[in-house]
Amino acid sequence: MNIVILLGAPGSGKGTVAGKLAAGDKNLVHVSSGDLLRGAVAKGTPAGVEAKGFMEAGRLVPDALIARMIKDVVAETTGDVTMLLDGFPRNLAQAKILEEMGAPVKSSVVIDVPDEIIQDRIAGRRTCPQCKAGYHVKNLPPKVEGVCDRCGAALVVRKDDNPETVKDRLAVYHRETEPLIAFYREKGMLKTVDGTTGVDNVAADFARVM
Helix, strand or coil, X not given: CEEEEEECCCCCCHHHHHHHHHHCCCCEEEEXXXXXXXXXXXXXXXXXXXXXXXXXXXXXXXXXXHHHHHHHHHHHCCCCCEEEEECCCCCHHHHHHHHHHCCCEEEEEEEECCHHHHHHHHHCXXXXXXXXXXXXXXXXCCCECCECCCCCCECECCHHHCHHHHHHHHHHHHHHHCHHHHHHHHCCCEEEEECCCCHHHHHHHHHHHC
């Protein structure tokens, strides 16, 4: 089993690309730290219960706790599989925890998208509050404006997707996560793909370099 770490700003398409690749190759597994965290909380696992306490108190879930969830998934994943790790590590401290864990990191791929394009992408996102389907006013519009194709509910803009929140998320990315680019470059493990060429092209480029 190998791990490929996905890097890129929020809205760069990491989850979309990883999901597309994993859907077309049984030897690729997309592991999102956010999905792991939400799943652990929903299932009431020991780590999930602990994480829920931090979340309900409005505090960040500690690096070590998220790392425990990642470690469990790594231990459960066997065979000729490549794990596309999305959302972890988010900072240098988490990267060092991953190293200490002995995780078999093969490479790190950054999906490079300028901030102005990120802001435009995220501003156009719409989400169904009922079935959680995602849309984009330009790139993936619903058949009827403002209405979910699947269940007919009125689409909404997530709080995380409003312009001021997006600016804050990008600032956090540049401050906390962007240093990982230099970290993995120094180890000779960094690959870069242009994230502005469309999902199919980005996925193909990602698969080629990873």
